[in-house]
Amino acid sequence: MFTETRGNDTLKPKSVPFSYALLNPSASFGGLYVPENLPKIDLDFLESATKKSYKELTIDILKRFAIDIEDSIIAQAVALYDHFDDASNPAPLVQIKEDLYVNELYHGPTRAFKDMALQPFGHILSHLTQKNKEDYLILAATSGDTGPATLDTFADKENIRVVCLYPDGGTSDVQRLQMTTQKSKNLKIIGIHGNFDDAQNALKTLLASPSFNAKLTQENIKLSAANSVNFGRIIFQIIYHIHAYVALLKQHKVELGKPFYTIVPSGNFGNALGAYYAKKMGLPIEKILIASNINNILTDLINTGIYDLRNRKLLLTTSPAMDILISSNVERVLYDKFGAKRTKEMMDNLKNEKIYQLSPDELASLREDFDAIYCDDTFAKGTIASFAKEGYVMDPHTATCLSAYENLKQKNIPCVLCSTAEWTKFAPTMFNAIQNDMKKYSDKEALEGFSKALHVKIPECINTLFSQPIVHGKVIDKKDIEVEIFNFLKNKS
Numbered sequence: 001m002f003t004e005t006r007g008n009d010t011l012k013p014k015s016v017p018f019s020y021a022l023l024n025p026s027a028s029f030g031g032l033y034v035p036e037n038l039p040k041i042d043l044d045f046l047e048s049a050t051k052k053s054y055k056e057l058t059i060d061i062l063k064r065f066a067i068d069i070e071d072s073i074i075a076q077a078v079a080l081y082d083h084f085d086d087a088s089n090p091a092p093l094v095q096i097k098e099d100l101y102v103n104e105l106y107h108g109p110t111r112a113f114k115d116m117a118l119q120p121f122g123h124i125l126s127h128l129t130q131k132n133k134e135d136y137l138i139l140a141a142t143s144g145d146t147g148p149a150t151l152d153t154f155a156d157k158e159n160i161r162v163v164c165l166y167p168d169g170g171t172s173d174v175q176r177l178q179m180t181t182q183k184s185k186n187l188k189i190i191g192i193h194g195n196f197d198d199a200q201n202a203l204k205t206l207l208a209s210p211s212f213n214a215k216l217t218q219e220n221i222k223l224s225a226a227n228s229v230n231f232g233r234i235i236f237q238i239i240y241h242i243h244a245y246v247a248l249l250k251q252h253k254v255e256l257g258k259p260f261y262t263i264v265p266s267g268n269f270g271n272a273l274g275a276y277y278a279k280k281m282g283l284p285i286e287k288i289l290i291a292s293n294i295n296n297i298l299t300d301l302i303n304t305g306i307y308d309l310r311n312r313k314l315l316l317t318t319s320p321a322m323d324i325l326i327s328s329n330v331e332r333v334l335y336d337k338f339g340a341k342r343t344k345e346m347m348d349n350l351k352n353e354k355i356y357q358l359s360p361d362e363l364a365s366l367r368e369d370f371d372a373i374y375c376d377d378t379f380a381k382g383t384i385a386s387f388a389k390e391g392y393v394m395d396p397h398t399a400t401c402l403s404a405y406e407n408l409k410q411k412n413i414p415c416v417l418c419s420t421a422e423w424t425k426f427a428p429t430m431f432n433a434i435q436n437d438m439k440k441y442s443d444k445e446a447l448e449g450f451s452k453a454l455h456v457k458i459p460e461c462i463n464t465l466f467s468q469p470i471v472h473g474k475v476i477d478k479k480d481i482e483v484e485i486f487n488f489l490k491n492k493s
């Protein structure tokens with residue numbers, strides 16, 4: 001069963017099953033749902049996992065969470081990993097240095113790690129809406145990766161319509177085309193004048209708007225969200241961390257029970273939270289190293305215990321999926337360590353004063369599991385270029401992890417970094433990095449230039465984007481979103 005990070009307001013149920021948390025992701029007082037208990041995995045489990053496939057491991061872990069989803073539905077959901085590049089191994093672990101491994105999480109249909117969770121999550125959520133015979137509107141705001149992955153997973157699903165907001169000019173050409181060329185009738189993609197924060201704020205305003213919700217109720221439509229505040233995504237993000245260790249065991253790179261580091265390029269902290277839960281469940285993670293870009297609010301929190309939004313402005317970088325100041329999933333760690341009362345206090349402080357502060361004891365507890373560092377775009381580009389020279393291609397988000405590897409790793413044990421996107425989604429930055437120039441390339445030019453220079457293939461699903469018709473060309477002002485959504489729901493556009 002699942003409970004709430006900020007305690008209960010007596011209006012919502014106190015303890016809910018998995019399916020409820022999926023369909024209704026916002027808990028009392030604006031909190032989030034979290035598992036009441038985490039299952040344990042021991043060394044026997046890890047040892048036996050070396051004989052299992054990724055899918056079998058996923059099913060075993062989900063069973064331990066005792067979720068209220070039928071086995072047959074879970075089996076169908078994890079079968080979606082068969083569409084990844086290698087059906088037998090959706091998340092390959094690749095060695096790039098003596099003690100450094102990359103957990104490649106981007107081999108799914110939209111070429112970013114969001115597919116690892118959204119593919120199975122989408123299947124389970126649509127099953128629930130059909131079973132309950134309810135129509136749902138799923139809202140998503142994206143800086144570029146969540147959008148395509150959400151649209152892909154819900155395309156043509158019955159009982160579900162998706163409206164996805166993206167900042168016009170704020171994504172790469174590839175990311176924009178992955179959305180605007182979507183043909184499925186149940187999807188609507190809207191460009192917004194403004195940046196990602198504007199898109200995200202517009203979405204939060206709608207989710208909380210009584211009049212918007214009342215109008216949806218009139219139409220018999222329920223509202224949900226597909227971002228990583230939904231625990232249905234987090235549960236699938238625990239598994240690949242466990243799988244990475246199992247892969248190290250299989251490759252005889254670590255002895256059973258001996259620790260390893262993991263490095264996570266972080267934005268909304270969903271990926272890092274998955275690692276934290278895996279560690280609590282018994283996975284021998286020495287420490288979770290959090291990598292950020294110059295939007296380094298997580299670095300500050302983990303080093304000083306202070307989360308301070310005052311005088312902070314979002315800065316645009318070449319790792320846009322990490323350009324974020326309000327990192328939602330930190331709350332779940334705070335709850336796990338300090339309980340609901342204290343979490344609500346800190347989250348209220350953040351809302352009212354734009355700051356919260358951990359006590360020295362609380363900070364020490366956080367630092368038992370995490371350490372953190374950030375780097376700038378110059379470092380990331382230099383890293384891309386030097387690895388490219390040695391034949392390994394990593395995207396600009398993954399490249400931020402090298403700063404953590406070089407500065408925070410203290411013990412001589414294996415280190416796994418999470419690679420969150422394929423280079424093809426950020427081709428202009430990639431080409432700039434290897435050319436060591438600052439020219440403005442289109443995605444198409446950069447894809448071709450980079451692919452030629454390094455002899456790497458561009459997958460068909462990226463190449464074909466450029467010749468497909470744009471179905472969703474509209475870019476509008478924030479104030480017009482609501483009208484646009486209802487026109488879509490009434491099939492007027």
Ligand SMILES: *Cc1c(COP(=O)(O)O)cnc(C)c1O
Pocket residue numbers: 112113114145146228265266267268269270271272321322397420421
């Ligand atoms: C979403 C994303 C991130 C950040 O992941 P979180 O779970 O939000 O911390 C990092 N890199 C890429 C490429 C992403 O798409």
